[in-house]
Amino acid sequence: MSGARVHVTGIGLVTPLGGTVESFDDALFSGRSAVRARALEIAGLDPITLAVAACDFDAAAVRSNSRLPLDRGTAMALAAARDAAAQAGLAAGSVDPERLGIFWGSGLAGAGSFDDTTRALYGEQRRMRPTTVLTVMPNAAVAELALQFGAQGAAIAYACACASSAVAIGEAMRAIRGGWIDAAIVGGHEAMLTPGVMASWHAMRVTAPPPPGAPASACRPFSSDRAGFALGEGAAALVLESEAHASARGAVNASSLFLAGYATNCDATHITNPDSAGQVRAMRAALRDAGIEAAQVGHINAHGTATTAGDAAEAASIREVFGRATPVSATKAIHGHALGGGGAIELVATLRTLAQGVLPPTANLRVPDAAFDLDFVRGEPREARHLRYVLSNSFAFGGTNAVLVAGRAIDR
Amino acid sequence: MSSSSSSSSSSSTVFNSIAAILVNQFDVARDAIAPGAALSELGLDSLSLMEFVFAVEDAFHLRLPEDRLDPREAGITLGHLCEAIEAQIDCKLDSPMAAQA
Numbered sequence: 001m002s003g004a005r006v007h008v009t010g011i012g013l014v015t016p017l018g019g020t021v022e023s024f025d026d027a028l029f030s031g032r033s034a035v036r037a038r039a040l041e042i043a044g045l046d047p048i049t050l051a052v053a054a055c056d057f058d059a060a061a062v063r064s065n066s067r068l069p070l071d072r073g074t075a076m077a078l079a080a081a082r083d084a085a086a087q088a089g090l091a092a093g094s095v096d097p098e099r100l101g102i103f104w105g106s107g108l109a110g111a112g113s114f115d116d117t118t119r120a121l122y123g124e125q126r127r128m129r130p131t132t133v134l135t136v137m138p139n140a141a142v143a144e145l146a147l148q149f150g151a152q153g154a155a156i157a158y159a160c161a162c163a164s165s166a167v168a169i170g171e172a173m174r175a176i177r178g179g180w181i182d183a184a185i186v187g188g189h190e191a192m193l194t195p196g197v198m199a200s201w202h203a204m205r206v207t208a209p210p211p212p213g214a215p216a217s218a219c220r221p222f223s224s225d226r227a228g229f230a231l232g233e234g235a236a237a238l239v240l241e242s243e244a245h246a247s248a249r250g251a252v253n254a255s256s257l258f259l260a261g262y263a264t265n266c267d268a269t270h271i272t273n274p275d276s277a278g279q280v281r282a283m284r285a286a287l288r289d290a291g292i293e294a295a296q297v298g299h300i301n302a303h304g305t306a307t308t309a310g311d312a313a314e315a316a317s318i319r320e321v322f323g324r325a326t327p328v329s330a331t332k333a334i335h336g337h338a339l340g341g342g343g344a345i346e347l348v349a350t351l352r353t354l355a356q357g358v359l360p361p362t363a364n365l366r367v368p369d370a371a372f373d374l375d376f377v378r379g380e381p382r383e384a385r386h387l388r389y390v391l392s393n394s395f396a397f398g399g400t401n402a403v404l405v406a407g408r409a410i411d412r
Numbered sequence: 413m414s415s416s417s418s419s420s421s422s423s424s425t426v427f428n429s430i431a432a433i434l435v436n437q438f439d440v441a442r443d444a445i446a447p448g449a450a451l452s453e454l455g456l457d458s459l460s461l462m463e464f465v466f467a468v469e470d471a472f473h474l475r476l477p478e479d480r481l482d483p484r485e486a487g488i489t490l491g492h493l494c495e496a497i498e499a500q501i502d503c504k505l506d507s508p509m510a511a512q513a
Binding site: 063067068069129130131134 | 438439456459460462463466
């Protein structure tokens with residue numbers, strides 16, 4: 001079934017760049033960063049200041065069908081998925097429930113609730129709530145989404161660190177292509193700006209210090225002075241449908257966006273150090289899956305975490321697959337690293353790039369690392385009216401690589 | 413201890429407090445909430461009932477032992493719940509240990 005298009009008929013967002021496509025586009029194409037400085041003071045630890053990109057999002061305002069208290073990430077997932085389904089016009093009765101699936105990714109699902117629980121137990125000597133298990137379980141969001149949409153075809157949570165939601169989206173694509181389901185609500189979330197998780201990332205020395213007076217420039221992907229990433233949070237949801245299903249609903253038009261290819265593999269070389277060879281294999285496999293040549297890809301949304309080793313490996317692997325011809329952007333500079341939710345948020349950036357025919361700039365990239373021989377989009381957005389295919393990379397701790405190729409139906 | 417030992421004003425305070433928890437945290441319609449309404453008929457499943465009793469206990473800073481009041485039992489009404497809460501409040505006030513509890 002390689003080469004079959006899977007249509008994207010709805011998009012929903014909760015991101016540091018806002019909760020609507022309009023606000024997201026506005027920041028994406030102007031390169032406006034939502035990264036800010038946040039002080040973290042925990043008794044017994046040295047005070048630290050981290051660069052984070054947080055969402056203006058009220059989790060308490062979100063109600064679920066289960067009526068359970070919701071983890072912040074689960075609330076984000078519900079809000080994003082409801083918007084995506086509404087945009088797709090996916091009303092009850094428009095999909096056979098047994099042919100609708102939920103495929104969702106998170107790296108640290110339930111992090112906020114788990115942090116609350118440990119603080120209650122060890123810090124405040126309070127008891128556990130009867131529903132604690134249900135708020136911290138990694139499939140909490142998937143379960144709520146299945147309830148919300150009556151999805152009886154599948155409800156699967158994927159956890160492979162920073163590739164989680166890209167893998168979830170790709171696996172849904174395979175399930176639709178394989179004929180197992182007709183439609184899916186897919187994506188991912190991460191809501192881990194909790195004291196425990198922030199301190200853990202800081203301890204790993206991969207997060208960027210916020211520059212005094214200019215915290216928005218903390219994350220500088222592919223830059224000669226890159227210093228790591230800014231922790232982010234958020235959710236993005238898509239509605240995916242088979243060509244036949246979307247056409248029958250009248251949800252396909254001349255400018256429709258679709259997923260063209262997907263591949264996942266594992267470096268299996270080191271727990272954190274990325275391996276260019278594994279990334280090269282994943283990108284080539286995604287191109288084969290899409291049935292296109294490297295030269296047909298008009299833009300790459302890089303994983304681009306702005307770590308020393310991560311950017312070096314990715315620059316080398318992109319150079320090997322694409323040469324210098326394909327422009328590259330890294331949007332984590334503005335929305336932060338949403339870990340398990342990052343693949344979905346960056347796929348939305350990819351789809352908006354296709355929809356607008358404009359390549360987003362890589363914010364904070366003034367002087368690229370001299371070792372990287374690539375065409376980085378920086379400074380200003382770049383017009384690309386004939387854009388047909390865009391590739392999005394997600395590379396994870398643990399060695400999992402996931403590559404998605406998105407396309408647009410016709411030249412404008 | 414029966415509700416008659418509490419003043420009617422404290423009864424209504426307790427009832428109004430648990431009614432507010434049901435409306436605000438559990439989306440129960442206000443007109444479904446009455447002293448004679450059975451807990452099992454509020455539209456809450458067993459898990460939500462446990463969360464509800466948990467929230468009530470936190471709000472009143474007390475514990476309602478299940479052997480005394482099992483919210484899943486068919487006949488238990490909001491009125492019974494109020495009585496159990498008032499009994500605990502009265503016990504606390506009567507007890508010389510209350511200050512240390």
